[in-house]
Amino acid sequence: MDQPVVSRGFRSKRRTSGAAELPPGQYLTTDFPVLSAGPTPDIRVADWNISLQLGGTLLGRWTWDEFEALPQTTIKTDIHCVTKWTKLKTVWQGITFDDLLKVVGLDAPPNAFVMAHCDGGYTTNLPLVDLIGGRAMIATRYEGLPLAPAHGGPARLLVPHLYFWKSAKWLRRLRFMPKDEPGFWESRGYHNYGDPWREQRYDGD
Numbered sequence: 001m002d003q004p005v006v007s008r009g010f011r012s013k014r015r016t017s018g019a020a021e022l023p024p025g026q027y028l029t030t031d032f033p034v035l036s037a038g039p040t041p042d043i044r045v046a047d048w049n050i051s052l053q054l055g056g057t058l059l060g061r062w063t064w065d066e067f068e069a070l071p072q073t074t075i076k077t078d079i080h081c082v083t084k085w086t087k088l089k090t091v092w093q094g095i096t097f098d099d100l101l102k103v104v105g106l107d108a109p110p111n112a113f114v115m116a117h118c119d120g121g122y123t124t125n126l127p128l129v130d131l132i133g134g135r136a137m138i139a140t141r142y143e144g145l146p147l148a149p150a151h152g153g154p155a156r157l158l159v160p161h162l163y164f165w166k167s168a169k170w171l172r173r174l175r176f177m178p179k180d181e182p183g184f185w186e187s188r189g190y191h192n193y194g195d196p197w198r199e200q201r202y203d204g205d
Ligand SMILES: Nc1nc2c(c(=O)[nH]1)N[C@H]1C(S)=C(S)[C@@H](COP(=O)(O)O)O[C@H]1N2
Pocket: 032, 033, 034, 035, 036, 037, 038, 081, 082, 118, 119, 120, 122, 150, 151, 152, 164, 165, 166, 167, 168, 169, 170
């Protein structure tokens, strides 16, 4: 999920100008704004679990300790909020969706879409292809520290190549869906997919 490694000779000169890192209409920020549709839930890891569901079947459910024992990956990536801030080179640690599928032994999920469900009722929908291939993780640490509650701790989805509303905070359940369904913002006028490089902010963009 990091910037692709490009040999010096092939690196575009524009990349060092800074502008090339900014999707259209975005500005750079160095602080980390908090954007939530509701209050920050008070989550104790002792009561917490996370599950992966396919139809009526529970593929896996992990307590905090079990989840912490899964293979860990660290990534450095840029994040882009639809409210127009972009933050460069943020560092996250967690469990990639690829590893989660491996753990439950699901090589080729039969459903092409996934709904993320959160404490507090927030949801967001994603195509499966955007969660695999190292493009998404369930993050539990930010810049080496446990993820702060306001930023989705103990665990949030991280799908940095899409607008940040797709990175569901306080994640509790990932559910495979045979057909795409809109999540919270997607049913309130936001774009169904949300590619920042194509500026897919709102329905119809
Ligand atoms: N559960 C939940 N996840 C959420 C949200 C929310 O309101 N609830 N807001 C989304 C939006 S619109 C954005 S921009 C990011 C903000 O993440 P941050 O507060 O860590 O910057 O979280 C996303 N994930």
